Amino acid sequence: MQLFSALAPVIATVGVAAMLGWVATTWMRIRNGYPLDGQWGQALYPKRDDETIERVKLLTQENGQLRAELGSMKDRLQNVERIVTDSGHLLSQEIEQLRDRAN
Incomplete structure (x- = not known):
């Protein structure tokens, strides 16, 4: 229980950073005209x-x-x-x- 309490902020920070990275990557792809990826990696045109x-x-x-x-x-x-x-x-x-x- 103490281990989870100690790691919770680190896990939350990594999760938020991953989501922000995904949003930034998607925004840059849209802005520069690249196709978006679907759920299984296929290009969505x-x-x-x-x-x-x-x-x-x-x-x-x-x-x-x-x-x-x-x-x-x-x-x-x-x-x-x-x-x-x-x-x-x-x-x-x-x-x-x-x-x-x-x-």
């Missing part, structure tokens, strides 16, 4: 019906459109940043020239 395939095509097209829009927004932002930073530098040069003329 999502169902592939016509509706799912069509949905994937639509999402792929939308993803491409959003990526193109994001690329154009990045280009526009770079232009705005260039204009803002160049204008600030030119403005400080003009102020210094005016100070030099005043002196």
Whole structure:
């Protein structure tokens, strides 16, 4: 009885660590697109019906459109940043020239 009382926290800690490891592994497999394993080790793949395939095509097209829009927004932002930073530098040069003329 004393042996069980002494080992109970260790057993509980190992059990919780094993469950957390399993959850983390499953989450990483889902996140990275790997198939999940069934109860006997067989790979579980999502169902592939016509509706799912069509949905994937639509999402792929939308993803491409959003990526193109994001690329154009990045280009526009770079232009705005260039204009803002160049204008600030030119403005400080003009102020210094005016100070030099005043002196």
